[in-house]
Amino acid sequence: MTEHIVLRHRDIERIDRLEVYLENGGFRAFESIVRKKSPEQVIDIVKKSGLRGRGGAGFPTGVKWSFLTPDVHPRYVVANADESEPGTFKDREIMERNPFQFLEGVAICAYAAQAEVAYIYCRAEFWDLTLELDRKIEQLKEAGLLGKKLFGSDFSLEMYTHLGAGAYICGEETALLESLEGKLGQPRLRPPFPAAEGLYGKPTVVNNVETLTNLPLIIDRGVDWYRKIGTEKSTGTKVFSVSGNIELPGNYELPLGTTFRELIFEHAGGIPNGHAIKAILPAGASAPILPASDEVLDTKMDYESVPEVGSSLGSASIIVIDETVNIAWVESKITDFFEHESCGKCTPCRDGTYWMKHIFERIMDDTAQAHEIDLLHTVGIGIQGKCLCALGDFAALAVTTAVERFRPDFDLHVQGKSSKAA
């Protein structure tokens, strides 16, 4: 790929400065839609572009916007900058290096949703980044790009940043809204969906940072240009965050549909120290673990293909695991994470992750009984399909699939077997 869409700072030096961003066509898209397009036309463009939510669910963005309850105001737009999936670090780079394109994306979304207030909900660890965003928002106001009656229209827009308090679950959009309202971060029952009753009970759009950052170029360069990138159903690029046993960890913006093999071996330099690749976690901790077979490596990373080999793309945080790593150990870490992060609102996730964590303690101590590996699997399966939000399923998916796909790694830890794997 020759040109970045989201990580444009890699092509244009100091695009984090407003004057540089403006020189490179910044806010042209926003101004043009406010002057010339109706909100419905903007929604239509985004629908036609095929843009899908980059936060993990992959839901078509324009369709999500079109669910807003008509004629109910005020409305809100919330940028989900609570980037907390293990192994995901793309939004941070976007907001640090290409902030104005992100903010323009928020503005475009707000116009399409006819929201006059937009919130940027940042994870607590983005403290300094949030302060910097506040300064950028001030600059936009001074430049007349935010504020009252923009470009002589009747449309006004204010933006505010808001810091979370350190909970993974607040990346889930309804828990995020609860937290933004000052309440305990726990997911809401759905329906109603945020598009009907979101922030303060009003119609609300919640979109991921990367999703929003795509918008200015989609508007500016058009749907046809955008649809040429990626696949038929998964259009555009995706920023893949690559970590784990990899030579060149980092973010890679590539067209959707790029294969795992190309990403890992051509772009990210392959596996260090001559080791062989063993497994891939394609969506951080939140999706089934994949054995790094040829079939998997040749799978296209898009929203349709990854499920075909038994996992999902999620937020595309590609964690690469080599042959030296015991998968049971990986899964014990993942379980620790979810047990720590389960909000506790619903029973299967709250008590199931607690149970799994205690089984893992024995597995990692090599004191587990053979039947406890099966029990771990049963407990994980029992959680799935019964929880209030998606986190519950996520919490168990990587573990249950690991037991199914990497059973020998678990059996190594059963009491009486040979001592710890590497």
Add this chain to the structure above:
Amino acid sequence: MSVTLTIDGTEVTVPEGTLLVDAAKRRGTDVPVFCYHPKMKPVGMCRVCLVEIGRPARDRATGESLLDESGNPLIQFGPNLETACTITVGQGWQVRVSSEKAIQGRKEIVEYLLTSHPLDCPICDKGGECPLQDLTMGHGSGESRFLFDDKIRLAKHYPLGELIFLDRERCIQCARCTRFQDEIVGDPVIGFYERGRRLEIVTYSDPGFDSYFSGNTTDICPVGALTTADFRFGARPWELNSAASICPHCPVGCNLTLSTRREASNAGRDVVKRVMPRQNEQVNEIWICDKGRFVHHYARSPERLTSPRVRKNGKLVKASWNEALTRAAEGLKGAASSAVGIASGRLMNEDLFNLKELMAALGGRAILVDSMAGGNLIQRYGVGVGSNLGSLGKRDAVLVIAADLHEEAPIWWLRLKQAAERGTTLIVANARATRLDDYAKHRVRYDPGEAVQAALGVLLLNGGDPELARFEGDRALKSAASAIKRARNVTIFFGQEGLNYAGTEALARACALITESKGRLGKSNNGLVAVWPRANTQGAWDMGLRPEPAGLHRALAGAKAAYIVAADPVGDDPAAAAPFEKLSTLIVQDLFLTATAELADVVLPAQAFVERAGTFTSGERRVQRLYPAVGALAGSLPDWKIVANLAHRLEVDLEDKAAPLVFERIAAAVPDYLGLSYDDLAAVEPQWPEVGGADLYFGGTAYANKQGLGVQLAPRGAGRPLKWKAPPRASAGKDLLLTPVTVLYDRGSALRHSSLLEGRIAPLQLILHPDEIERLGLSEAGEVEISWDGRSERLKFAASTDVPPGSALVPRGAGLALSDPTPVTVRRSNS
């Protein structure tokens, strides 16, 4: 619109919008729940109500129903189980509650819950009436796959306040308690802290769990996590017997169940172990306030009177009933028509009827000590039969004037709050802000003491006498008045705050006229409700007792003997002792040796409500029965019987055998009660939601009502036309108008003799506006001296911006002998 679906193969038709769990319940299928409660919004947290739902399949393109080979609608079941508590039913659905998959899903949820539950049922207060225990028996595995040593260890005796204790290990995080406090009560003083299995209930208030309704959370807690301070570790539910009763503390008339057990501590006799709500959807639903739940301990106070006393050589000494009654009879006989009976609305109808009859036979008067007017108007303008605050909706309006319902009648407050949230137009008129203001659509503020003027203003704007023009008020009053005009049904609650007796009389009259102007007298949810100071003040009016408008001292002027029942005028105001000391015979009948009793010649020990049969007539004029729960304290008798025994000695024939027989006489003699019987009062009908059955997890442990919903009396109608009367205007001149305001936890004898709520009794202090404090040059921690009528008192003071200009407030019954609003001089105390 109704929806038809099948649940486990049986067809059921329910209104559109019904939750699946309720639809199943109405069909008789219990879907287990922990977090769902039929009185609260669904949250879908516990996930135990999992069922399989099959929906008619539709063609994606055309939207038409797809049919199977035999031409029936094709039903598609999703891959996952779904929660019956969060989903409203759909036409043609097939729901499987009892399928293997659904049962397996629920088993898994119960197993997860039990991993973190201590399973200490053998020592748990909830054991025996515990939803988790019941569902474990139904769905749990016989053996745990979770290792006992992995169980989480948490605090087991955590006081959320002095009334409610939390066992953190038992808590299953269903949030019923926090949602009750937030959604139903509007006191979000408890909440969740932390997350995951560390999620715990904490209280944010000081004192802890500061809410008048906290006890209800222990009823709806589906495990033994929340228990009350007085019942925990006190008895096992299966040892308890139960008796129906009515709360004796305020005019709401909440239906109660008294749980009793025989105990060694009471020589093998029954003891009331707890007070529980008994369902009456027209009165208290399944809730009661904490006063009703926790104050009953006074009935077991060691200070109760256990034998009559008579004065000998200037001293009260124990005496036999015969001696005491003979002495009392002699006193009354000597006084004859100059004998005065004084009683309060604490008594039951049977007691009041007998007392009234006795005094009538003697030619003397029967005075009601509760100094508030309007009982006669309630008989004519009271709410119509079928009135139910729970049925109020968008087209109805309620006016609350000169009352603070949160303090005076908490369950009315609760139900009006909920009515307002359902869209009922709530109008709150008072001289100061009260907690009901938060839910009011219109808040009318008048100058202290001018409630009547406000009511007359409303009347004027509803088409009253043009002469009322001078009472026309501000914009708030006008919009309130037009809301009343627009509403289909209007209920008016009037109280006595800021008014003397004459003021309440004028207010009652003005409110009656507003009711009349609507022209819907006698219809349900139309009419007047008096916020009486006692549970049975209305019954006292109905039985023929009347207050003395000019005050007790006037009633006592010229009296030779007084017979005081369930009242303590000297305790209320020690300065009022003189006229009692002058009497030739003073007879006092009570539970305790009150300040008045200490002056008496004869003291007669009466029984507490827990020991009694009888009836109360509520503020909404519902006649309800109390049943004896425990044997009477040895030496005491029911009031009606004491009165009858006394009457016999004066050759007056009164019923002395049984309460139902007294009621028969009432039903023959008192116009509105004609033909009523105890059987009528004991009639019940099915109520929704069902509670108290085998499915405790649905509604909680409130008791089903098997002993009577009571009978609401019909108002007689307007009769001869009422004329409005120019009301007196209160003026304090240069002084402050000191207004007593009712508080729930006052220093009444019930509270003083129940130690549990001691810490919550309102302190005696003057409440001043901060501006007033500044004007008087008061320092932060000092005291003030107030003086009126040649009397003076030193009091602590506190600041509140809710105090109206020119006023000061003082809690009623907290120790200051003042019952009417009184101009007082306030100055800094020189100490």
